[in-house]
Amino acid sequence: MENNQTVFDHKAFLANVTHQSGVYRMYDEQQQVIYVGKAKDLNKRLASYFRRDVPSVKTRALVQQIRAIDVTITHTEGEALILENNYIKKYQPKYNILLRDDKSYPYIVITAHRHPKLGAHRGGKRVKGEYFGPFPSAGAVWDSLRLMQKLFPIRQCEDSYYRARSRPCLQYQLKRCSAPCVDKISEQDYQQQVHLARLFLQGKNEQVISTLVESMERASDKLAFEQAARYRDQIATLRKVQEKQFVSGTTAxxxxxxxxxxxxxxxxxxxxxxxxxxxxxxxxxxxxxxxxxxxxxxxxxxxxxxxxxxxxxxxxxxxxxxxxxxxxxxxxxxxxxxxxxxxxxxxxxxxxxxxxxxxxxxxxxxxxxQVKNSHKESMQARFRELNNEFELNKPIERIECFDISHTMGQQTVASCVVFNPDGPLKSDYRRYNVHGITPGDDYAAMSFALNKRYGKVKDDDKLPDIVFIDGGKGQLARAEQFFADLDLPHSPLLIGVAKGESRKPGLETLIMAGSHQLINLPATSPALHLVQHIRDESHRFAIAGHRAKRAKAAKKSTLEDIPGIGAKKRQALLKYLGGLQEVKNASVDQLMQVPGISQQLAKTIRDFFN
Structure with missing residues (x-):
């Protein structure tokens, strides 16, 4: 690759470029890849960029920024196409057309267990099994799973729940699972239901019905009328499903x-x-x-x-x-x-x-x-209205909002959401697990979150124009003190958002930093609608993080905090002594009777609970 230089000497470069097919990468002064392309003849293709009569404005702007080019030769045009695609995904060059879709499609999976599970899946296909889809949304997956639960009594429970069963669960009573976990169905019959579900997911509804009809007739011939009735009910349900489905055409x-x-x-x-x-x-x-x-x-x-x-x-x-x-x-x-x-x-x-x-x-x-642009224009109008309300000298480009969520001081989580004139900038959202403070101290939690976000910021571009603090004068004062102690190029405008009477939307009061002047915007104001949107989004984001943290803590055993106690020893303690309360009340001698628990470890457990 050429060294970084003020002007790119394209004539010297082209004199040594091959005429074979391959891929080329163009770099700017910062050695960033700005364009990736492929060519059947690399020399001819690259030479075309440096003609005097290049008609494309984009190409002329690109050429002005080129400071280096490197090439990778390939055997065929097909190889060049694949390599170009890989490079574009890797470098995300600004002059290439970029597809930015980081969300993976949701799928329905039938696992490869002895008793296969029917479930939803998103992400890498690490679970062994058959995948069906893609579905346009997670909602479509769950709707399909609920429907299939009525059609085919296949388990949808997690493996840990399935292995722990000693008697049928409620789904069996509702006739939505055949309870293979406790052998309420034969292996052959269960595999048949799995096969029918597989055909259904492949869209072969008529084949499913034909199979069920044959099974119903065989069961009837054997005088197994109860089993025949189950097949009959499955057929009737499938017929109803077919009536509701929209058959689009003849193309498969x-x-x-x-x-x-x-x-x-x-x-x-x-x-x-x-x-x-x-x-x-x-x-x-x-x-x-x-x-x-x-x-x-x-x-x-x-x-x-x-x-x-x-x-x-x-x-x-x-x-x-x-x-x-x-x-x-x-x-x-x-x-x-x-x-x-x-x-x-x-x-x-x-x-x-x-x-x-x-x-x-x-x-x-x-x-x-059209819908996307309508939303974008509405958001930009709200930003302009907010700018007018606060009489700022320059347009607002970035707003951040902080909120705190906890339950009686436990599992405290702080959120920071970011908005720009196009709407929520979710890639910049952040959550902070608050620790090292007095439980329930929202002021200290706010200081913790602000320090996490701005404590090490030096780049002026990373600072927002406005920071909203969800709370009253106390939280705002703590934020003011924090920014006063920081040496920042410029401090953002701080505004507290206090909930109105009865916490009803439209009655929010804005508190300006410094003067603590109270501003009550009209309930119909687009600026207030923007503030409400940002505040509600920070609240939602904080609550979601707190609930996830609380759920994780609820599943965690106290024994996990004891040094030297792994999964097997936890299981042995609970099984041998009968439960967590019995472990807490056990003496050192009683603990030593548990297989794998030494005297030293027994003393450690006893000291932990006392």
Missing amino acids: ELDVIGFARIKNQACLHILFIRDRMVLGSKSFYPLIPSASSDEEIVSAFVTQHYLGEDVNQGNIAKEIILPCAIDNSVQLQHLLSKQVGYEVKIASNVRSERKRYLTLANTNADNAL
Whole structure:
């Protein structure tokens, strides 16, 4: 790679560049990757950037910032496409079109246990089993699981609960589980139900019904009328489900990508069609450089969304419909087919049913972009209104709000939420586990949170314009004292948000730092609505953290805090002595009778509880 220099000597560089295919990376003065591209002929492609008559504004701006370029040669164009995709995901260059979607799709999984479990899953596929999906949201997964619980009596409980059963649980009484944990169903019958659930998740409803009909007839021939009645009820429930389902058309498996664009904003909306039904949909909002064409955006999206080792193979349909033609569609078809092990077709010029799907996807993309912009414009209007209320010299770019949550002083958690003119900036949200203070001291907890957030801040860009403190004059005064003791380039505007009478929304009082002047905005004020939104979000974020911490503490055994007591010894103590209370009251001699507990360890346990 070339050394950092004021002006990039492209002529000297191009004199030594190969004519083979490969991938190139361009760097700026800070040695940051600003663009990644691929080429069939690296020399010709890179030379095209430095012509005098480059028409693209984006390319000219890019060339002005280039200080170094390095290249990686590949054997084929397909390899170059894969490597380019990997580099874009790794470096996130600002001049590339970037797909920023960090959320993984939720799936339904049938585990590979002796008695398989039916459950929801999100993230890496570490659990052995079969995965079905993707589903557009977690809600869709849970709705499907609730439905399947009525159709197929397969366990949905956690493994720890399943192993600990000695008698059937309530789900068995409700006929939503066949209780394989206590052998209330034979292995063969349970595996048959698992097989039927698998077929149902694959969309093969008619095959499920046919199998159930055959099983009902066999049970009836054997005079097993109770079992035949169960099959009959399953068939009836499935028939009702079929009546409620919307059969979209005749095409079995499609991903239809809609596209909409407003200036430098774009939305791509995918319709997931599996087994002739619209399974769900999802919108994506890629970050695009100016002067990018629609074809470039669609091409970059398809490549990043479908190609690579980090992509769940079950996401890829056998046919992908695009809103416009892209140059590398043939290469992508070949690479995707090779990646998933079956033929994948990419098409754009479609007719009939596929065209109706594409129109629907485009309409959804346009609507999603309009809604997003509407929300953004509303948020920006609220920021302007808040700026006018406080008569600030410059526009508000960043607001942070702090809140404290605890239960009678225990498991105290502080939250910090961040808003900018586009809305909540969730990537900058932070929670702080408060410790080292007197339980229930909200003032000390606020100081702890502020110190965690601003105690080591030196960069002026990281400071907000406004800091809201959820609380009255006491919390605000503590925040004022904290910032007064800090040596910051500039202190943010501090405002306390006190709840109004009866804690009703619209009656909040704002308390200005310094003068402690009280400001009561009208209940219809957009500025007050913004303050309420920020305050409620900080409250929600703090409570969620506190509840998670409290739930974790509730599951934790006191014995875990004793040095030298591991999981096996805890289990032995509880089993041998009969419970935690008996362990607390046991003498040293009684503790020594527990297998694995020495005299020294028995004294340690006794001293811990006394």
